[in-house]
Amino acid sequence: MRTSLLLLALAAGLTLAAPAVAADDDDxxxxxxxxxxFSPAEVKVPANKRLIVTVVNDDPTPEEFESKSLRVEKIIxxxxxxxxxxxxxxxxxxxxxxxxxxxxAQGAVIAE
Structure with a gap:
């Protein structure tokens, strides 16, 4: 039982620690x-494609990545x-x- 809990905790930790990237590393x-x-302040992405953006907060304080046009709000x-x-x-x-x-903190995603 103890070993099972340890393995479960370890698996959960590895899952949470994995970096988030788009399906293809080129994307x-x-x-x-x-x-x-934000750096870069502008990001070009392919149009008509679903993507994952990884937002890295190097500041010691939280920030909210928000966009009404992208319909997203995420506190980092x-x-x-x-x-x-x-x-x-x-x-x-x-x-x-x-x-x-x-x-x-201003930026833009440009879909082409």
């Missing part, structure tokens, strides 16, 4: 938050990362921002 999208700014704790699913998107520009530091 991996990583946006970093540092000093309350300080010094952590989170996965955000987007798309499929029609060609166009889709703005996003950090709700907790909106004056500096």
């Amino acid at each position: 991996a999208i990583i946006i970093t938050i540092k000093d309350h700014k 704790a300080g010094k952590s990362q989170g996965a955000v699913r987007i798309g499929p998107l029609k060609p166009g520009r889709y703005g996003f921002f950090g709700e907790f530091h909106e004056a500096t």
Whole structure:
């Protein structure tokens, strides 16, 4: 019983620690938050394709990755990362921002 619980806990930890990336490494999208700014501030993605964006927060404080046009809101704790699913998107520009530091945390996804 004890061994089963240990193995279950270990498996759960490995699952949570795995980095989130798009299905194909060529499509991996990583946006970093540092000093309350997004980098890169603009990301080009293929249109009409579902993608996963990994948001890495290098700041010690939390930030909310939010976009009304992408229909997404996700709080990313300080010094952590989170996965955000987007798309499929029609060609166009889709703005996003950090709700907790909106004056500096601005960006856009450009679907082509």
